Amino acid sequence: MPRPPGAPRTSPRRQTPPRAPVALQLEAFRPGLQAEAFDLTVHQGETVTIYGADATSLSGLLDLIAGFSPPMGGRVLVQGTDITSRPAGQRSVTLVSARDPLFPHLDVQSNIVFALRAQGQGNAEAVAGAGRMMSLLGLDGLGKATPRTLSPEHTLRAMLARALVTSPAVLLLDNPYAALDPQAARRMASLLSKLMRARDLSILQSVPNKEDALRAGGSIAFFQNQTLLQFGRAADLYDRPAGVEVATLFGEANSLTGQILDIGDDVARIQLACGGIVEATASENELTEGQACLVCIRPDRISPFFGTQSLGLEDEDTPPVRGTLTDTVHLGDHVRMRVRCPDGTEIELRRPPLQTQKLPRPGTPVQLAWPAGHATAFPLRPDLY
Numbered sequence: 001m002p003r004p005p006g007a008p009r010t011s012p013r014r015q016t017p018p019r020a021p022v023a024l025q026l027e028a029f030r031p032g033l034q035a036e037a038f039d040l041t042v043h044q045g046e047t048v049t050i051y052g053a054d055a056t057s058l059s060g061l062l063d064l065i066a067g068f069s070p071p072m073g074g075r076v077l078v079q080g081t082d083i084t085s086r087p088a089g090q091r092s093v094t095l096v097s098a099r100d101p102l103f104p105h106l107d108v109q110s111n112i113v114f115a116l117r118a119q120g121q122g123n124a125e126a127v128a129g130a131g132r133m134m135s136l137l138g139l140d141g142l143g144k145a146t147p148r149t150l151s152p153e154h155t156l157r158a159m160l161a162r163a164l165v166t167s168p169a170v171l172l173l174d175n176p177y178a179a180l181d182p183q184a185a186r187r188m189a190s191l192l193s194k195l196m197r198a199r200d201l202s203i204l205q206s207v208p209n210k211e212d213a214l215r216a217g218g219s220i221a222f223f224q225n226q227t228l229l230q231f232g233r234a235a236d237l238y239d240r241p242a243g244v245e246v247a248t249l250f251g252e253a254n255s256l257t258g259q260i261l262d263i264g265d266d267v268a269r270i271q272l273a274c275g276g277i278v279e280a281t282a283s284e285n286e287l288t289e290g291q292a293c294l295v296c297i298r299p300d301r302i303s304p305f306f307g308t309q310s311l312g313l314e315d316e317d318t319p320p321v322r323g324t325l326t327d328t329v330h331l332g333d334h335v336r337m338r339v340r341c342p343d344g345t346e347i348e349l350r351r352p353p354l355q356t357q358k359l360p361r362p363g364t365p366v367q368l369a370w371p372a373g374h375a376t377a378f379p380l381r382p383d384l385y
Contacts, residue, residue: 020044022080023202024065024093024170029074031061035226037074042170047196047203051213052223053249055175058206059097061226062172065204066095078169094163097174101159102147108158109134109143115162129165137161138191152179156188164199173205177212189215210250222250238298243283244378247296254302254347256295257380260287268377270295274345276321279372284379292380299350301374304337305367306360321368323347328359335359339366 024042042048050058064071067088076084076091083091102111109130116126134143137157142150150158156176163171173192177185189212195201207213213220214234221231230242230250241247248255258270261277268282270293280295287293306325323339326346330353337349347368360366 020046023078024204025075025077025080026065027075027077029064029076030072031057031064032226033072035072036228038228038231040221040228040231042202042204044202045196045200047192047201047205047216047218048221049213049216049218050204050206050221050223051208051210052225053208054223054225055178055206055208057225058208058223059099059174061223062095062097062174062204062206066093066172067091068095092169093172094166094168094170095172095174096156096159096163096176097172098178099174102155102162104147107144107146108139108150108161111147111158112162112165115166119166130161133161133165136195137164151184152181153184153188156180157191160192160195164195164201169202171201171203173203175206175208177207177209185212186215193217222246224249241296241376244294244296244381247298247376247378251296251298253296253298256297256345256347258293258295258377260289260291260293260377262289263287267372268293270377272321274321274323274341274343274347275319276368277318278321278370278375280375280377281373283376287377287379293377294380295375295377297370297375299336299348300334301370302347302349303369304339304349304351305369306364307366321347323366323368325360325362325364325366327362330359339368 020043022041023044023046026038026040028037028039030037040048050061052058063069065076067086075082078092103114106114109127112130112133113126116129117123121129134140137160139154139157139161142154147155147158177188180188192203196203205216219231219233220237222229222237224245230237230246237246237250241251244255247253256272256274258272261269261271263269263282266282268280268287269277270280271277272295278295321341323341326338326340329336333353334350335353337351339347339349341347
């Protein structure tokens, strides 16, 4: 119906796009006797990265999902179907791992054809399917090559082709970039991203390298051994860490001991043991005045002021953090500095390269400052002493 003259213009209400269906869901999943149960979800067409320093634990987690060993509790659902008790090979998931290499006695094409023949396809159909997948993975001309003659990058491409040719509901990748040089790792990460969009792939990958986890661009499940510390986007793990371990291990934050002077509007005013009074976002409602705490602040969020001149912001009740610059290293994309406080505490800073100014020399006095929203205060637990 046409709009009456003089009637106000209205714009259609913007609707939130519906979330993609769930491809893989772990419910109350407990990977080991000493591990706590956790939930984890991978939506259709999404890449989720499980990241942690213990590559063996991450590989074991993928083995549990693939069905090579049983979990201590919980359920595994693929596209809504409970597959927890199904054997490996009957779960609609495929694991790509260096522990399951290409068959050395078969050439590249035959390795891929074998996967389709195992599903009951005829030879001609399997050969045609393998050819299409080889073209998609950039393996044209390598069909007759044997696995031992392939580069690490082409080996991974061939393993991906063998896995994807069967159209699994979920693709599991166990440390896929381990054997690749940095340039090849970037190429493969870009290829996986393109494949995910083109084929609506659902991928769960494990990596022990943070750069690889960040490059994937999706959600990250950050593990310490078999314990899930936090699951979310990289920005959440950096800016809203769930605990000291996430702040220090993932965000590489400085961890400074202090005592809470007062709290208001979720901002804590804190006396640091190394000297100075700072503000930080309170991580928990249980934080109270007088409580010991840890202030976590990332090196790139600290502003240094060199020399003995006052910042002009402090008064007698809020002295700044003071120290002495001990060393400065230019690392190309940033300058790393270390500051030692009077009590011996060392604080790391990272600043953009200073192209027009001379870098300060070791021994230069420095005052440190940061906005309250860039630091997080956590309770000081006994195991953190």
